[in-house]
Amino acid sequence: MNSSWQREIKAVFLKELNSELRTKSGLITASLFSVVTVVALAYAAYNTSLSGTIAAGLIWVSILFATIVSIPRIFLIEEELGTMDILRLTARPHSIFWGKSLFSLAQSIVTAFLLAGMFVAFVGQRIYDPTLFLVSIFGGSVCLSSAVTLCGSLVAQAANRSALAAAIAVPLLLPVVTMAVGATRGSLGAGFHQQAVNCALGLIAYAIASQAIGPGLFALVWKS
Amino acid sequence: MEKLKNLLRPLFFVAFSIVTVWTYIVPDAKGFQYPAMARIFFWHFPCSILLLAFMFTGIYFSFRVFKRVDRGFTSVESAIEKMQWDSRAEAAMELGFIWAILTMVTGILFSLVQWGAWWQWDPRQTSFLIALLIYGGYFALRNSFPDPEKRAHFSGAYCLASALPIFFLVLVYPRLPQVQAVSFHPTNTIMQGQLKGQYGYVTITMLVLMSILSVWLYRLRTRVVLHEIALDYKNGNLEISGRSATPSGVVRPVSVPDENESATERN
Numbered sequence: 001m002n003s004s005w006q007r008e009i010k011a012v013f014l015k016e017l018n019s020e021l022r023t024k025s026g027l028i029t030a031s032l033f034s035v036v037t038v039v040a041l042a043y044a045a046y047n048t049s050l051s052g053t054i055a056a057g058l059i060w061v062s063i064l065f066a067t068i069v070s071i072p073r074i075f076l077i078e079e080e081l082g083t084m085d086i087l088r089l090t091a092r093p094h095s096i097f098w099g100k101s102l103f104s105l106a107q108s109i110v111t112a113f114l115l116a117g118m119f120v121a122f123v124g125q126r127i128y129d130p131t132l133f134l135v136s137i138f139g140g141s142v143c144l145s146s147a148v149t150l151c152g153s154l155v156a157q158a159a160n161r162s163a164l165a166a167a168i169a170v171p172l173l174l175p176v177v178t179m180a181v182g183a184t185r186g187s188l189g190a191g192f193h194q195q196a197v198n199c200a201l202g203l204i205a206y207a208i209a210s211q212a213i214g215p216g217l218f219a220l221v222w223k224s
Numbered sequence: 225m226e227k228l229k230n231l232l233r234p235l236f237f238v239a240f241s242i243v244t245v246w247t248y249i250v251p252d253a254k255g256f257q258y259p260a261m262a263r264i265f266f267w268h269f270p271c272s273i274l275l276l277a278f279m280f281t282g283i284y285f286s287f288r289v290f291k292r293v294d295r296g297f298t299s300v301e302s303a304i305e306k307m308q309w310d311s312r313a314e315a316a317m318e319l320g321f322i323w324a325i326l327t328m329v330t331g332i333l334f335s336l337v338q339w340g341a342w343w344q345w346d347p348r349q350t351s352f353l354i355a356l357l358i359y360g361g362y363f364a365l366r367n368s369f370p371d372p373e374k375r376a377h378f379s380g381a382y383c384l385a386s387a388l389p390i391f392f393l394v395l396v397y398p399r400l401p402q403v404q405a406v407s408f409h410p411t412n413t414i415m416q417g418q419l420k421g422q423y424g425y426v427t428i429t430m431l432v433l434m435s436i437l438s439v440w441l442y443r444l445r446t447r448v449v450l451h452e453i454a455l456d457y458k459n460g461n462l463e464i465s466g467r468s469a470t471p472s473g474v475v476r477p478v479s480v481p482d483e484n485e486s487a488t489e490r491n
Contacts, residue, residue, distance in 0.1 A: 141395065148383055154378050158368035168365055168382060171357035175389045195402045209388055220290045220382045 008091045012099025030070040034115040037062045042122035052190025056181045067144045071104045075152040092221035097215040128157035128189040135181035139203035143176040146210045179203045250422040261337040268330035270431040278320030285313035286383035310376035311449040321359045348409035350391040
């Protein structure tokens with residue numbers, strides 16, 4: 001990667017970071033959603049021991065919806081503020097996707113680890129394999145962020161964009177959630193450990209594939 | 225050619241009727257709770273194959289929307305070509321959606337009769353449900369863009385993005401050993417040679433006939449849309465990204481108010 005690409009990606013990433021630090025809307029929305037969800041789950045599971053499978057399912061459904069609530073906004077906000085055209089003029093599509101994708105990845109990882117950490121602490125869930133747990137949360141976050149960023153860019157110019165972003169992103173993300181639940185439940189002591197490791201490896205492969213496909217598809221629609 | 229077509233259509237319907245009767249007279253299959261009702265398979269299996277065939281066809285046509293072929297076209301001609309590929313993709317996805325619904329309906333019926341519940345959350349059942357949701361997402365996205373060129377681009381990109389999850393859901397996930405161990409749904413039935421004798425012949429014949437029906441429906445659907453595009457272009461009604469796509473040399477009628485009439489109205 002030559003320096004001009006790096007400069008553009010860094011500029012887009014910093015632009016997103018500065019915008020976020022100015023308003024903190026994405027961070028506040030995702031954090032509040034995470035806290036409310038975990039409190040609701042812990043309240044519902046009061047005095048009950050959750051199995052690893054149920055706990056993994058609850059964690060990933062919460063992360064999925066927290067991601068869908070916060071991440072598509074990075075493209076929708078450009079359209080709402082009318083800054084999309086300036087972005088088109090100043091950077092190449094691949095740089096824009098990578099810059100925004102890296103920012104959404106950072107946001108997704110923070111949200112996922114916050115949510116999973118709070119869930120484990122509040123519900124008192126025991127982690128049997130911390131490495132597998134971390135890998136599953138990280139791999140799942142990468143997959144979620146790239147797919148949701150792409151879906152956000154696809155619906156940015158649509159009339160009913162906020163609702164549509166979730167409607168088109170969820171079916172694409174269900175395979176990711178399936179693998180992520182498989183990997184996380186193994187780390188929480190449920191199911192066979194080798195199967196959970198296979199799911200984690202599948203998740204990493206899926207993350208690489210989705211990150212490879214995303215910029216190309218984004219470049220195809222960016223000038224539309 | 226037209227005479228041949230007129231002959232082939234009734235022949236096709238006769239063949240379909242004969243095969244439908246054949247599905248009822250083949251001996252019952254063994255190893256099912258209600259062997260007579262296992263005949264649902266003759267309808268269920270071709271539907272699922274056609275669902276996948278049309279989904280991958282739709283993905284290919286969406287790819288063609290973006291593929292740049294230098295034929296010396298003007299920007300308007302290129303845009304029209306894109307719209308034509310998009311229409312083909314839409315037709316393929318529409319037919320795939322119909323086959324997906326029929327797959328779900330026949331699968332649910334089979335599940336109710338043979339497994340005792342209309343929905344099992346079986347990995348294979350759920351995979352096809354997610355495929356159906358992806359089809360839903362594609363059409364929801366299409367309907368959000370009134371401009372045909374944008375619609376072609378955005379829905380095409382979504383269709384291409386769905387290739388990875390579809391490939392995983394339908395071809396990888398149900399074949400994982402841990403999933404196969406808990407799933408009711410058989411996999412690789414044909415490849416392992418489990419369909420034998422008349423059951424095999426009926427299944428293959430039904431698949432061939434339903435494929436012919438699908439291709440016929442697809443051709444009818446695309447012909448209508450392509451004629452619409454050609455007619456709009458000819459009449460100067462085709463608009464691409466807000467600009468007129470009127471072919472050169474065509475003068476569009478413009479209504480100019482009569483000056484005397486306007487003066488009378490003012491007075």
